[in-house]
Amino acid sequence: MVTTLLDARRARHIAAQVPDPELPMLTLADLGVLRDVETTEDGTVVASLTPTYSGCPAMAEMRADVAARLRAAGYPRVEIRTVLDPPWSSDWITPAGRAKLAEHGIAPPGPAPRGGPVALVLSPTRHAVACPRCGSADTEETSRFAATSCKALWRCRACAEPFEYVKEI
Amino acid sequence: MSDDHVYLTLAEGHEDDTRWAYGTGFEDPLHGVHTTVPDDVDAAELAALCVALGDDALVSAQRLGEWVTRAPELEEEVALANIGLDLLGQARLLYSRAGQTDGTGRDEDAYAYFRDAAGFRNVRLAELPNGDFAFTIVRLLVLSSWRLAHFERLASHPDPVLSAIAAKGAKELRYHRQYAAEWAVRLGDGTDESHRRMRRAQEQVAPYLGELFTAFDVRQEVVADLKQVTDAAGLPMPVYRPLPGCGREGEHTEHLAPLLAELQGIARAHPEATW
Numbered sequence: 207m208v209t210t211l212l213d214a215r216r217a218r219h220i221a222a223q224v225p226d227p228e229l230p231m232l233t234l235a236d237l238g239v240l241r242d243v244e245t246t247e248d249g250t251v252v253a254s255l256t257p258t259y260s261g262c263p264a265m266a267e268m269r270a271d272v273a274a275r276l277r278a279a280g281y282p283r284v285e286i287r288t289v290l291d292p293p294w295s296s297d298w299i300t301p302a303g304r305a306k307l308a309e310h311g312i313a314p315p316g317p318a319p320r321g322g323p324v325a326l327v328l329s330p331t332r333h334a335v336a337c338p339r340c341g342s343a344d345t346e347e348t349s350r351f352a353a354t355s356c357k358a359l360w361r362c363r364a365c366a367e368p369f370e371y372v373k374e375i
Numbered sequence: 376m377s378d379d380h381v382y383l384t385l386a387e388g389h390e391d392d393t394r395w396a397y398g399t400g401f402e403d404p405l406h407g408v409h410t411t412v413p414d415d416v417d418a419a420e421l422a423a424l425c426v427a428l429g430d431d432a433l434v435s436a437q438r439l440g441e442w443v444t445r446a447p448e449l450e451e452e453v454a455l456a457n458i459g460l461d462l463l464g465q466a467r468l469l470y471s472r473a474g475q476t477d478g479t480g481r482d483e484d485a486y487a488y489f490r491d492a493a494g495f496r497n498v499r500l501a502e503l504p505n506g507d508f509a510f511t512i513v514r515l516l517v518l519s520s521w522r523l524a525h526f527e528r529l530a531s532h533p534d535p536v537l538s539a540i541a542a543k544g545a546k547e548l549r550y551h552r553q554y555a556a557e558w559a560v561r562l563g564d565g566t567d568e569s570h571r572r573m574r575r576a577q578e579q580v581a582p583y584l585g586e587l588f589t590a591f592d593v594r595q596e597v598v599a600d601l602k603q604v605t606d607a608a609g610l611p612m613p614v615y616r617p618l619p620g621c622g623r624e625g626e627h628t629e630h631l632a633p634l635l636a637e638l639q640g641i642a643r644a645h646p647e648a649t650w
Contacts, residue, residue, distance in 0.1 A: 254407075260543055261464025265404070287407030290468075291535065293543035323527045324549055326520075326556055326600050328607050349450035350554060351457040359450070375546045 217251045218243035220279045224271050227264040228354050231310045234268060238298025241289045250283040251276050256294045259355040259375075296356070296374050308338045313360065313371040337362035338369055347371075403482065404464070405471040408536060412476055416534050422477030423496070425537065426486065427623055428525070429469035430497035432462040433487055434631070435518060437638050438505055447508055454554055458515070461547040468540045475536075488642035492631045499622040500583035502631040509562055509572035513580055516555035517587070517613075520600040523548035524593035556604045563608025573610055582618035589623065 221243045222235035234240040234255070242254040253272050257265050269286045276284045296315040299307070304314035313335050334343045342364035349359040350373070357370045412418045439459030446452035470483040479485075500518060505511050526548060529541035562569040588594045598612075605612050620626035641648075 257464075257543075259461055259464060259547060260468060260540070261460035261462070263460075269406070285407065288405060290405075290408060290539035290543060293539070293546060319549075323596075326552060326603055328556060328560060328603060349454060350550065351450075351454035353453075355457055355460060373550070375550075 213249075214243065214245040214251075217245060217253075217276060217279075217281060220275055221251075221253050221272050224268070224275050227267045227271070229307070229312075229356075231306045232299075232303050234272070236300050236303030236306060238300065238303070239268065239294060240272075248283070249281075250285055251281045252285045252287060254287045254289045256289045258294050261355060294375075296372055299372070307372060311338050311369055312357070313338045313369060315372040315374045318374040335360055335371055337365060337367070339367050340365040345369075403471055404467045405475070405536065410475045410536070413533055413535070418476045418478070421534050421537065422473045425469040425473040425476070427496040428522075429466045429473065429486065430495045431501050431518070431522065432466035432469065433638075434495070434497045434501040434634065435459070436463040436466065437634055438501070438511075439515075441505055442511065451508075455511070458519075458551045458554065461544075461551070465540065465544045465547075469537075472534075472536050472540065484642065488639045489646075492627050492635055493625045495627065495631060495635070496623050496625065497627075497631075498583070498586055499620070499628050499631075500580060500587065502622070502628060502634060503579075503583070504630055506576065506579065507572055509569065510576040510579055512555050512558045512562065513573065513576040513613075515551065516559050516604060517580060517584065517597070517601070519548050519551035519555055520597045521587050521593060523552055524596035527596075528593065552600065556600070559604050559610075560608045563605070563610040570609070573608070577610065577613045581614050581616040584613060584615045585617050586621050586623065589621070 221240055222233055224234050224240075226232045226234055226237050226239070229237065237258070239256050239258060240253065241256050242252075244252050246252060253276070255265070255268055255272065265288075269288075273284045273286055295318045297318045299314065307314045316333055316335075335345050336343050337345050340362060342362055344363040345360050346363065347358060348361050348368065352359045352370055356372055356375070358373050359368060360371045361368045412421065436459040439455045439462070442455040443452055446455060466487070467483050470481075470486040473486065474481040474483070498518075500514060503510075503514070523545055526541040526545040530538055530545060532538040532541065559573065563573045564570075587597070601612060604610075
């Protein structure tokens, strides 16, 4: 029993260290996509992952990476499950993950809208996004869609640098 | 690692099941999800609903992808491609759920690549050619508002898989609706030419609005969105003009078959190939 608990903890630690294929400064645990790691009675490690967006092209890569790392760490039986409910939220990016994003010039997200229907709002919504390079709040959105599904493009008016911003979802 | 060719680089050193965002034979996107259909859900009806919503998404994603290299600005190309990618992901999940529930055990590729136009159940608005940017925006506004209203309701569907797909997709669709709504206001309230093009686009979508509100009535939510946008854009509310036929029953315009020919050509020419 004690061995199983220790084993589960070690397996969780290994899975948690796998980097995200698209934001490699973050681990899957930092990003909040690693939902659970448990070991069953026969020693199978079951790791549960959730996609960030429905079209996330990196899901297969993540599954393969987690399975490969666990096998390399001495767990021959690994099962990866996909969890869709509840859907991933940018709120699940950990404080450590947010700090790493900012360190790498990517502005972390603000709080995501709460559940339930969200009405269309056309009036400009000014939320302050601080420039991850110079810290100025004098920034503007240039495109709500960017190189990956989870990011938008912004520009700092103070230091004139463009930067990416992880969208609230 | 060679970087001569991006696809080769992605494929290099990976097992068969770790390829990225291209080709056929992907691992099931519902891999490891509990698949039992609850007793109070009619499996055939559930499968039909998943196919219809999957077809709307796949056909829309294909049209949005056609804007790549042709959009007015790079930012819009990236936006339209991202919206298409979200919809493609939704289609994959919905087709996988359909295959689990319609008794055929088909995978997502079977639905996407090996059905003819008459087998598709998408609404006809989704299959119309892209036209100009104004038409693309008017269509995207209508379809994303309509799909979002659907998904917000389906988030409480008794099938846990469909409800999870819908709850997740709704979050994405809010960004699509916002993008289209902001462009609709900018173009409607822009120059004489952009206003004229928006009016023309509204005329062009008019015959295809009726079939959106037949089975699953979310008219109230969509009308509220369109009213807000048209008021801010200085445009009239779109009118419905009845047109015989219904995409949900497999009756399509002449535009769907060529779209599918391009989408399905390689998979049908080399049915055993994976890439």
